[in-house]
Amino acid sequence: MSSTFENAIRQDFVVDVVAKPNKDFVVKPLAIWERVLDSDCFRRAMILIVLAAVWQAYALFADNNLVFPKLTDVLVALWRSTLSGVLPARTWNSLQTLLTGYALGIGLGVVITTAAITTRLGSDLLATLTAMFNPLPAIALLPLALLWFGLGSGSVLFVLAHSVLWPFALNTHAGYQAVSETLRLAGRNCGLPPLQYVIRVLMPAALPSIIAGLKISWAFGWRTLIAAELVFGASSSGGGVGWFIFEKRNDLKIPDVFAGLLVIVLIGLFMEGVFFRLLERNTVRKWGMVRSV
Amino acid sequence: MLVRDNQMQFQQEFAATQNSVLLDVKDVTLQYASRTSLVTATWRVSFNVQYGDRFILLGPSGCGKSSLLKAIGGFIRPVEGSITLQGKPITKPGPDRMMVFQEFDQLFPWRTVIENVMFPMTVRPWSRRDCRERAREALEKVGLSSFADAYPHMLSGGMKQRTAIARAMAMEPDVLLMDEPFAALDALTRRRLQDELLRLWDDLRFTMLFVTHGIDEATRIGSRILLLSPHPGQVRAEFSCRSDWDATQRLGLEQRITTMLVEGTEKPQIGVAS
Numbered sequence: 430m431s432s433t434f435e436n437a438i439r440q441d442f443v444v445d446v447v448a449k450p451n452k453d454f455v456v457k458p459l460a461i462w463e464r465v466l467d468s469d470c471f472r473r474a475m476i477l478i479v480l481a482a483v484w485q486a487y488a489l490f491a492d493n494n495l496v497f498p499k500l501t502d503v504l505v506a507l508w509r510s511t512l513s514g515v516l517p518a519r520t521w522n523s524l525q526t527l528l529t530g531y532a533l534g535i536g537l538g539v540v541i542t543t544a545a546i547t548t549r550l551g552s553d554l555l556a557t558l559t560a561m562f563n564p565l566p567a568i569a570l571l572p573l574a575l576l577w578f579g580l581g582s583g584s585v586l587f588v589l590a591h592s593v594l595w596p597f598a599l600n601t602h603a604g605y606q607a608v609s610e611t612l613r614l615a616g617r618n619c620g621l622p623p624l625q626y627v628i629r630v631l632m633p634a635a636l637p638s639i640i641a642g643l644k645i646s647w648a649f650g651w652r653t654l655i656a657a658e659l660v661f662g663a664s665s666s667g668g669g670v671g672w673f674i675f676e677k678r679n680d681l682k683i684p685d686v687f688a689g690l691l692v693i694v695l696i697g698l699f700m701e702g703v704f705f706r707l708l709e710r711n712t713v714r715k716w717g718m719v720r721s722v
Numbered sequence: 723m724l725v726r727d728n729q730m731q732f733q734q735e736f737a738a739t740q741n742s743v744l745l746d747v748k749d750v751t752l753q754y755a756s757r758t759s760l761v762t763a764t765w766r767v768s769f770n771v772q773y774g775d776r777f778i779l780l781g782p783s784g785c786g787k788s789s790l791l792k793a794i795g796g797f798i799r800p801v802e803g804s805i806t807l808q809g810k811p812i813t814k815p816g817p818d819r820m821m822v823f824q825e826f827d828q829l830f831p832w833r834t835v836i837e838n839v840m841f842p843m844t845v846r847p848w849s850r851r852d853c854r855e856r857a858r859e860a861l862e863k864v865g866l867s868s869f870a871d872a873y874p875h876m877l878s879g880g881m882k883q884r885t886a887i888a889r890a891m892a893m894e895p896d897v898l899l900m901d902e903p904f905a906a907l908d909a910l911t912r913r914r915l916q917d918e919l920l921r922l923w924d925d926l927r928f929t930m931l932f933v934t935h936g937i938d939e940a941t942r943i944g945s946r947i948l949l950l951s952p953h954p955g956q957v958r959a960e961f962s963c964r965s966d967w968d969a970t971q972r973l974g975l976e977q978r979i980t981t982m983l984v985e986g987t988e989k990p991q992i993g994v995a996s
Contacts, residue, residue, distance in 0.1 A: 611825040614797060619842035620816045629841075633832040716831040717875025 473702070498684040506684035507691055516673060520692055523654060523669030526582055530589025531650050535643070537590065538597040545598075546605045546631060547623050555602055559595050567592035567653040571660060585657050592653040597646040604638025605631050637713050644705055651693065744929055745771040745794065745897055749803035752789045763789040764955035766803065769948050771897065771931060776923060778944035778963075779933045782983060786955030787933045791901050794931065795821050807896060817842050820890035824902040826882045829874040829889075836861060836870040839889045846893070860892035861885075863922060880911040887919070891928065898930040904939070916942055920965070937979050941972045949979060958982060 465471050481500055488499040498506075510516035541558075544551030567588045574584035608631055616630035632639065658671025670689050677685035713719040747770065752763040763786035771777045779787040792798050794805055796815040805812045807819065820842070822828070829838050839857035848856070861867050864884040874882060883903055890898055904912040920943065923930070934940055940947050941963050949958040959982065961975060 609825070609827050611823050611828045612830065614792075614795075614815075614821065614823065615828045615830070617797070617815045618795065618817070618819075618821050620814075620845050630830070633830065636832070712832065716873055718831050 470702075495681065495683055498687055502684040503687040503691060506682070507688035510673075510685060510688055516670075516688065516692060519668060519670050519673040519689075520696075522667055523658070523671070524696070526585055526669065527589065527650055527654050529582075530586045530654070531593050531647065533586060534590040534593025534646060534650070535597055538594050538601060538642075538646075541594075542598050542601045542605065543624070543627050545602055546627060555598060559599050562591065563595040563599065565591075567649075568656050568660065571657055575661070580661075585654070588657055589650055589653055592649045593646040596649055597642040600642025600645065601635065601639050604635030604642070607638065608634040633712075633716075637719050640705065640709060640713065644701070647700060648697070651697070655693065742773050743770045744773050744775075744808060745931070746806045747771075747790070747794070747803070748805075750790070750793060750800045750805060751802035752786060752793055752798060753801050754789075762954040764950070767950070767955060767957055768803075769957065769960065771929060771946075773929055774927050775929055775931075776943055776945040777929075777931045778940045778947040779931065779950065780937065780940045780944075780947050780979070781935065781950030781955060781958075782952045783935060785950040785952045787935075787950055788901055790955070791821070791899050791931060791933050794897075795819055795899055817845055817893050818896045819899055820893050820895040821899040821901065822883070822886045822890050822903045824905050826879050826906065828886050829882055831874055834871050834873055835866060835877070835885050838874065838885060839892050842889065842893050856892050857888075860888040863891070863925070864888045864918065878911075879907055880915060883907065883915060884918075887922075891922070891926070894928075896929065898928055900930060900932045902933055902935070905934070905936075912939075919943065937976050937983070940979070941976050947979075949982065 459467070485500040488497050491497050494502065507516070541551070541555055545555035546552070570591060571584065571588050574587045578584035578587055612630065612634050616626055621629060654669065655671040655674075658669045659675050670692055674686050674689040677683075677689065709719065748768050749766045750768070751765050754761045754763055767786075767790060769777075779790060781787050789798065793800055794807075794812065796812050796819065799813075812819075829835075830841060833841060836854070836857050839860055840853045843853040843856065846853075858867070858870065861870055864887055866881060866884055866888065869877065869881065874885070877885065887903065904915050907915065916939065922928075932940075932943055934943075944963050945965070947961045947963055949960065950956065951958045959979075961979070963972075963975060967975075
């Protein structure tokens, strides 16, 4: 009996006139609030505002300026130190040292990872060296560095380069290894010499990992620098933010201590929100290698 | 079309009598090292490709046809036998053997379509303006002129493969190596790209080596078909195929190949390499 269903007759038909939906319906512009909510800047600013409000509320509740100052007091301290020129000078000192050490570490990292991806010996060397030195806290090396390089900026740079180099090398190498086989073959097919092949094919192909390495090692560099300054103070070129924090803590000017911390946070936000963001937008995002959300 | 095809056939036959071998593959054995053993992909495979051939390597998966193509590309070295291109042995990858891969990610994501086409040209002694001009021409031939400045991630699969073909062809390689370039496309796009490829060949008369496991694709595209047996790959048969064949003739060859591949009843007869 089921055959009646299977063989149910259906008419062939052709639709001649197709009614098109309204143009506004096919492509509908987003409402303003939808577009505002879509902006990363807006959403992240909201998070910052909420955090600041929580800080202020808790500080008001705790009411102990020595332990946890109000955000407003910290901002006032920040404003004063900035006007007096002390904090900008200290920040500039720190940034100069940091950038030099960072560049040193990244440069070394590029050399080592290039060697690692082109030769087997280099790859073994990188694996062994990272396993040995990555877990070694930079601060633990500081006494030795002071012995070797004296109390100048040389020892800080050494320690900085050490803390930047390994995480960067590790990330970059992982990125190189993750480049798809097809892309490698396509690159080698062009007959590029090894160094060109690394620079023109592997580096851009691994750029998402390389940028992650840059970010991580930037943070590592900051931490090491501030810690080094806290430990041995103002020996190198007049002291940095870490020294500023150390001084103010000795004077029990806690809002100033927080102001120093805030500067580090602000520089971190700037690097993430402006520098790395622009870098990503003009490279990996534009190329469709990384998606937002 | 028919007249032209006959002409073409004549040219090919003429070329054959002149013994114009472009690519000579002789007793090539390819092996892969896995973690525990050596796996033989092909065993003593011999064939040669003449100028203007649309040479198809056809066989079931695991017959080593892609490995053969990679060996000709210079990516893997045969453990036995020799591969020579225009009399010169192949030792490493080079832009005289441009390769089109099956995967869509063969384009460099950080370069626009036209920059991708220009990328391999840097190894050529051409001026930048010349490169751009050549790239533009190549893109026009595959119908992608209006997408020259788009990034690969904005393209559909078919457009990516067209770009890859343009990139390979713009280099004017001695032989175009195609590793199942249409296998990852939908049936409709695949059919369209096959026709486009034939039209391009009609225009430019390049030599290509085309790997596929699709019997219909082989008879549609190829002028000469090499049939390989599975694991390890050995030469099973070699057939000629003409583009002016009617459907029945083509179907006849397809059925014959199918029988050989699926049932293995028919013994190889034509053009068997000893």
